[in-house]
Amino acid sequence: MENETPFHPTAPPETPVAAFTPRTDLAQLTARxxxxxxxxxxxxxxxxxxLELLLTALLxxxxxLLEGVPGVAKTLTAKLLARTLDVPFSxxxxxxxxxxxxxxxxxxxxxxxxxxEFRPGPVFASVVLIDEINRAPAxxxxxxxxxxxxxxxxxxxTAHRMATPFVVLATQNPVEQEGTYRLPEAQLDRFLFKLNVGYPTLAEEIQILQGHHGGFGGTPLDKVQAVLSAPDLAALRQQVGQQRVEANVLEYIAKIVGQTRAHKALYLGASPRxxxxxxxxxxxxxxxxxxxxVTPEDVQFLAAPVLxxxxxxxxxxxxxxxxxxxVVAQIVQSVEVPR
Amino acid sequence: MSTSPLSRRARRWVLLGSLALSTQPVAATPTPAPAPTQTPALDQTPAVRLRQPQAATERLRDLASQRAFDYRQAPAEPSPQDSLWRRFLRRLFGWLGDLLDDLLGRSSAPSYEGFWRWVIYGLLAAAVIFVVLKLLEVDLTRAFGRTPRRMALAYETLGENIHELDFPVQLRAAEEAGNFRLAVRMGYLALLKQLSDRALIEWQPDKTNQAYLRELASQRPALRPAFAEATRQFEYVWYGELAITPTLYAAVRAEQFALGRQLGSGQAVPS
Incomplete structure (x- = not known):
């Protein structure tokens, strides 16, 4: 039996639970x-x-880029996220x-x-919601x-600098829909994630109906308050920047992205960005x-939204x-998890 | 300058005569001009005689006898000008042709009668079907009632196979070297092997630890907490690069050891 040899502990082991906790204080980040x-x-x-992916992108x-058929609350979700942040919104x-x-x-x-005199346009805000982004031409x-x-x-x-944070939340309908354009590749590459907003489950849809039946549908945005300021967000981002990434996990990321450049079903792979x-x-x-x-689980979870x-x-x-x-699923499946 | 009516008439006849001559084959010898008063009938035209000078005829015969002007297809004859390679190819194809003639039972004319005819038809049909299925990327394993296979991993990505590692030796080496981080990893991989051997997880190099945790939870829920803790410890040590002391290592190995004993003893843990 593999785990019976060769080590036999002689001293009573210390409680390991205390040792296996984050070395940086993530309590503030979790609470916010x-x-x-x-x-x-x-x-x-x-x-x-x-929601988890939106928060991930924010951090x-x-x-x-949020994509989904009309009526699945893409714009509402983006507006709600913007409303929870105490920053200028347009x-x-x-x-x-x-x-x-x-x-x-x-x-x-x-x-x-x-x-x-330069008159700034609506893009000069901290959170910019671009609704139906693919209805404008290239x-x-x-x-x-x-x-x-x-x-x-x-x-x-003259270069005019944006305020910090600067986040673009864009929504779009699938390109098959009437009156839409395909976004240029160079622009798509600038989005950290593309998130597909799907239909709710049956239970969720019943819950939505119950909420609206009970008079919920009036002004839902009024319920939401700003709970995160710009300095708070900057501090959280600084913590994120200090996360540890083991060398094998870095290699794992590079291998996954590298496979997109060699896959036979793709004629354009992903860039180093x-x-x-x-x-x-x-x-x-x-x-x-x-x-x-970071664990390989995190990388796998984000492979599709990123790629x-x-x-x-x-x-x-x-x-x-x-x-x-x-194709992304095939690629992830073809790369060995570092362990 | 004026001309007389007589000379104008004479010129008209000369012109008509030359036009009539231009519609006839050129004669080798000049024919007398027709009488101006009657037009000769076509069947009365004298026979044409081609002029064949002796020198030209000999020259033509000489050219026709030359090889460069012989455009008829003749069987290739080995000539001293042929290279060794061309002669080899000619012999090879001749030998293959004879062999096929023997196999197919042909005498002189091509014939596909008999058993070999159907063999060749079958092979051609199989080749066509194979090519079509390959082009359509059809998974043939489904046709035999098997579950569709997962996409095979690129072989070079397989760095380690837990079923081939000698864990006791590797563990001892890591501990003796004081490399407790590696020793924790070896202990965890040994746990995965045990789980795989007991069909509690399906080992695949692309699966994450959390994927194995979910598989184990569905197979044997009672083992989930212990394996979840072992996984957490391994991830902190391996991915999190947690500095591990000998005391901490002892605690980690004790947890791995306990779970290994649960798996190795074969006793069913209440679920």
């Missing part, structure tokens, strides 16, 4: 994120995974005739002073490239789950009805 969960949970029924300083409804200046802002000539989408990646807007040679996103996301998720180190919008299927696989999630 639980408060956010509680606030949103007053309105949103179910969607626990979605990892990443933007989130909402942009993307339409086919939206211009880049409508998003970023524009320079106005001041006759009295004889110069131009010209408008490209206006977001700089601000999403570099957190600056350059107008007339995806590896960094997977790493940052896993660190935040581990902290949310009360650990000060599904960064890879492109070959036309053959698309015609066969294959999905990006299936």
């Amino acid at each position: 994120t639980e408060a956010v969960r509680h606030q949103i949970g007053q309105v949103i029924v179910g969607q626990q995974d979605l 990892a300083d990443g933007h989130v 909402r942009i409804q993307f339409t086919p005739d939206l211009m880049p200046a409508d998003v970023l802002g524009t320079s106005i000539f001041r006759p009295a002073q004889g110069d131009f 010209k408008t989408q490209s206006a977001l490239f700089e601000v999403m990646e570099e957190r600056t807007v350059t107008q007339d040679g 995806a590896s960094i996103a997977l790493l940052n996301g896993a660190k935040a998720l581990a902290a949310l789950r009360g650990r000060d180190f 599904r919008h960064r890879i492109m299927l070959t036309p053959e696989r698309e015609m066969e009805g294959g999905t990006a999630d299936e």
Whole structure:
């Protein structure tokens, strides 16, 4: 029997439970994120995974793209999350005739002073909800490239820096829906996660109906209060940055992302930005789950949200009805878990 | 300058005569001009005689006898100009042809009668079916009533196989080297092997510890707390790089040992 040899403890063992606790104090992080969960949970029924991933993105300083058919509370969830944060919030409804200046802002000539003044657009906020992002054409989408990646807007040679935090929460309907455009790959790559919002379960739907039947449907947003300030969020993010990642887990992340570049069903694999996103996301998720180190479980859990919008299927696989999630699952299955 | 009516008439006849000549084959010898008053009938045209100069005929015969101008397909004859490789290939194909003729029972004309004909048809049909199934990526294992197999792992990704590790030796070596981190890992892998051997988990290199925990919880719920604690300790030591002292190691190994004994004794733990 393997575990009977060779070691036989001679001294009475100390209680190991005390030793196996996080070495950094995650109590504050747990309390704050639980408060956010509680606030949103007053309105949103179910969607626990979605909520966990939204909080993960918030802690990892990443933007989130929410995709789902109309009516599954994408916009409501994003608005609720924004409401729990005590930071400036703005909402942009993307339409086919939206211009880049409508998003970023524009320079106005001041006759009295004889110069131009920059008027910031709605993107100048800490939490920006872009509703129906794929209803605007590529010209408008490209206006977001700089601000999403570099957190600056350059107008007339002047770079205007965004406030911290700066989070873009975008919603979109599947591209098969009428009147939508496919987002450029460069923009998709700037989203930390793409989250698929699915239908509720039967029990959850009954709960939703009971809530509305009891007069819940009026102004649900009023129930939600801001419980996380910008300095608090900055402190939590700093803690996330100190998470431990063992060398084998780093290699595991690199192998998974590397496999996307060699998979026969893909003609566009994920970039190194995806590896960094997977790493940052896993660190935040581990902290949310009360650990000060990352495990392969965290990496596997985040593989699909991080990679599904960064890879492109070959036309053959698309015609066969294959999905990006299936390919990501195959890739994760093909890489040995470090242990 | 004026011309007389007589000379104009004469020129008209000359012109008509030349036009009539242009519709006839060129004669080797000039024919007399037709009388201006009557047009000769076609069947009365004199026979054409081709001019064949002796020198040209000899030259034509000489060219036709040359190999470069012989366009008829003739069986390739080995010639001194052929390379050794070409001659080898010619012999090889000739030998293969003879062999096939023997196998198929052919004498001189191609014939596919008999047993070999059906064998060849069968092989061709099997090859076509195989190619089609491969192109469609059909999993043939389903056809034989087996559960569909999981995608095979790329072989090079398999760094270690827990079923091939010599755990007592590896554990002792790690402990003697004072590498308690590695020793905890070996103890945990030995637990996984025991669970796998007793069919409480299905070992797969791509599965996480939590996946095994869920499998064990469904198979033997009573073992879940002990395995969950062993997993937590292993993860803190291995992934969390927790500095482990000999005392702490003793505690971890005691937990692993206890769980191993539960598994190894074969006694059913109340669930």
